[in-house]
Amino acid sequence: MLMNGWKGKLYWFVEFVTMLAVLQFMWIGLTLLGVVLIGITPATVGLFATLRKRLQGEDDLKLLAKSYWKSYKTDFIPSNKIGIVLLVTGYFLVLNFRIVTSMEGTLGLALLTLMVMILILYAVIVMNIFQVFAHYDLPFSRYFSTSVLLSISFPVQAAGSIMGLYVLYRIFLVIPGLLPFFGVSLTVLFLTWMSSKTFRLKAELDGTLPSEEICK
Template sequence: MEVMGWKGRLYWFVELVTMLAVVQLMWIGLTLLGLVVFGIGPATAGIFQVMRKRLQGEDDLKTLLKSYWQTYKKEFIDANKIGVTLLAFGYFLVVNFRIASSIGGMHGLAMMTLLITILVLYVFLVINIFPVFAHYDLPFSRYFSASVLLSLSFPMQAILSFIGLYGLYRVFLFIPGLLPFFGISLTVLFLAWMADRIFNMKGKMDGTLQAEGK
């Protein structure tokens, strides 16, 4: 029988906290299983899939963890393509920022301006690409363009995402003991929730994402 009133709310809260902690530990384990570099992509794809299902009303922890493991195995190659590409491009940006900082004059300023613009687009990409990957079946390259397009099409939601992420950062800075158990899972839940709002508003994104949901 469904628990109502304050007991029901308490049960919901405890169940959510437990789910977040367990899923975070699983993310850490699966990332290590892939030797970090080859594990972080599929582990992140899996946790976004779990949060998507959670937002859709699935609350059975065993079912969610089973889905996580299945997603990790099924999407291992494709998620690694995305993860390794993001890591490689991030490294490229770091190297070029160091080069630009050593160049003086107008050339250095122009290069730094260009790199900052690319960095903003890269942040948009990182925030949205795994939610897009969890929701849609697309050709590999279109995950990148669609992720940037989401932020450009909904700038207010992009700004709110940044504000929310900053708020979480302040919380974890104030209570660092939360990081090992909720740092990733709570952040992903927030980003998945924001992406779900965007997908609902956009519908089929005016024909841009003509694909069946996963």
């Protein structure tokens, strides 16, 4: 049923909010289905892929749900490889950070500075890698390097993503009741929207159309 004016806008808003809530609950369910540890990465990758389709114009919730489930199954093992690398790397970084913070003197300060730089690099990879994985079909190791290169090549977009994440953090801090319904889905939607701009800029600089890139 086609509606115009404020009724049409209200209908679109309610439908959009419902979609985010449903996808959030699917993310929770699929994460639990993989016993959390091996479920969270494919569930997150699938959510990025699904919301990418939504931004491309797909608005049928049933089709989006089917697409989410398909992506979860297809990318279960490849995405978990990335998750394992991130988890192990993060564990050792935190361990080393605690050791470095206990050191004193010039050497301690130098190592602390180095560790902070490495942690920032790690945070950039975590912020970008799922979007890169959902968008591109690349060799395994290139997902990590591409995540870093995109932030270096497009610093304005990277800064915008960080600022947006901070704003969302403040909103969820003020209204924690939103977290169970929109915490993950809204965050992923924002990052997907920002990354779509980055991917389009990259395609323009490379002299290709987005459809001509090596995409999934």
